Amino acid sequence: MLGAPRQSRDAPRYPRAVSDLQRFAFSFLNVEIMRRYLPSIVDGFVLTVYLALAVIVTGIVVGLVLAMIRAAQVRPLNWLIVFAVDLLRALPPLVVIVIFYFALPYVGVRMSGVVATWASLSLVLAAFAEEIFWAGILAVPRGSGRPRARRD
Secondary structure, three states: OOOOOOOOOOOOOOOOOOOHHHHHHHHHHOHHHHHHHHHHHHHHHHHHHHHHHHHHHHHHHHHHHHHHHHHHHHHHHHHHHHHHHHHHHOHHHHHHHHHHHHHHHHHHHHHHHHHHHHHHHHHHHHHHHHHHHHHHHHOOOOOOOOOOOOOO
């Protein structure tokens, strides 16, 4: 028979008089549950903000350093930087996080979830920042980088 789905024995049984809106309110607007889990949610929010700030600072600094190294015009280093930047820009950040957290322990590098997230997202941001800084370096015409003697 194609009627309403059967409920298992463990499923909560609601009286027929309880509307869908009342079930929704009980499940998602329960003040006691909110009060119980609010400290964990606030801790997670604070950790997310700290992690975001650390990723931004680290990613921009590493990206600037990579662009300055690339400006030195050492071919093997340039090839290595271009390969790493292209690879990190092509991979989705979630894939990089999964590689850091789940694949690196197979080669002996173990890190916590926060450290794996920080390192992987910092490297992804560094790859994009390096390209931005490199484009800025290339935009400056040759000879403009050094100050000239002023003639009065």
